[in-house]
Amino acid sequence: MLSIIQAAGWPIWPLVACSILALALVIERFLSLKTARVAPPKLLDEALAVSRNSVPGPDVVTQLEQNSALGEVLASGFRALNSNPRCSESDLRATMEGAGRAVAHRLERYLSALATIASAAPLLGLLGTVIGMIEIFGSQAPTGGSGTNPAQLAHGISVALYNTAFGLVIAIPALIFWRYFRARVDGYLLTLELASERFARHLNSLRKA
Numbered sequence: 001m002l003s004i005i006q007a008a009g010w011p012i013w014p015l016v017a018c019s020i021l022a023l024a025l026v027i028e029r030f031l032s033l034k035t036a037r038v039a040p041p042k043l044l045d046e047a048l049a050v051s052r053n054s055v056p057g058p059d060v061v062t063q064l065e066q067n068s069a070l071g072e073v074l075a076s077g078f079r080a081l082n083s084n085p086r087c088s089e090s091d092l093r094a095t096m097e098g099a100g101r102a103v104a105h106r107l108e109r110y111l112s113a114l115a116t117i118a119s120a121a122p123l124l125g126l127l128g129t130v131i132g133m134i135e136i137f138g139s140q141a142p143t144g145g146s147g148t149n150p151a152q153l154a155h156g157i158s159v160a161l162y163n164t165a166f167g168l169v170i171a172i173p174a175l176i177f178w179r180y181f182r183a184r185v186d187g188y189l190l191t192l193e194l195a196s197e198r199f200a201r202h203l204n205s206l207r208k209a
Contacts, residue, residue: 009128009131009132009135009159009163011124011127011128011131011132011163012128012162012163012166014124015121015124015125015128015163015166015167015170018117018120018121018124018170019170021113021117022114022117022170022173022174022177025110025113025114025117026114026173026174026177028110029110029111029114029177029181032107032109033107033181033184033185033188036068037068037069038068038069038070038107038188039068039069039070039188039191039192039195040067040068040070040071043064043067043068043070043071043074044070044074044195044198044199047064047071047074047199048199048202051078051202051203051206054206055078055081055082055085055203055206056078058082060078061075061078061079061082062075064078069103069106069107069188069192070103070191070192070195072099072102072103073096073099073100073103073192073195073196073199074195074196074199075099076095076096076098076099077092077095077096077196077199077200077203078203079095080092080095080096080203081203081206081207085207086207087207089200089204089207092200092203092204092207093200096196096199096200097196100192100193100196103192104189104192107185107188107189108185111178111181111182111185114174114177114178114181115174115175115178117170117171117174118171118174118175118178119171121167121168121170121171121174122164122167122168122171123167124163124167125163125164125165125166125167125168125170125171126163126164126167127163128160128162128163128164128166128167129160129161129163129164131160132156132159132160132161132163133157133160135160136153136156136157136160
């Protein structure tokens with residue numbers, strides 16, 4: 001692999017950087033988008049149970065907020081009622097929607113960077129190939145000279161094509177992972193929206209009690 005990178009010339013180094021960055025982003029997203037860190041399955045039921053008769057105290061709310069992204073949204077509703085028990089339903093929903101938008105932004109973090117790598121890597125590879133071809137044909141002997149060695153020319157072209165191949169090797173997995181994470185985030189956002197709606201109705205009943 002090192003010999004291929006060296007033979008492909010300097011245009012391949014931006015692709016190497018893209019591959020390292022894409023790998024780091026994929027690992028980071030896998031760790032950040034775990035179900036336990038975003039929307040634990042039983043958390044909503046537990047929050048409903050603990051607030052069956054009244055809004056819990058600040059310690060419980062802080063613990064819920066630190067639990068996960070869903071916990072952060074639910075805790076914002078608790079905090080709204082703790083700060084103003086007579087707040088309107090619209091204010092309560094607006095507070096939870098604001099927390100939901102912040103969580104959504106965090107869930108979508110780095111996805112645009114991964115999509116950019118998936119789009120740019122083939123172009124960088126093609127650029128490297130074009131530069132390599134220009135250098136190859138520019139270094140050939142002019143007409144009337146000693147001629148061109150076909151084997152050497154073929155080898156030079158194959159080396160130039162390494163850039164295109166390497167760009168595709170980076171772009172294809174990056175695109176696959178981007179689509180996977182995009183679908184995963186969309187699923188989480190739907191879960192958060194449905195849970196928030198159910199929880200807002202529950203808090204509204206507490207507010208009227």
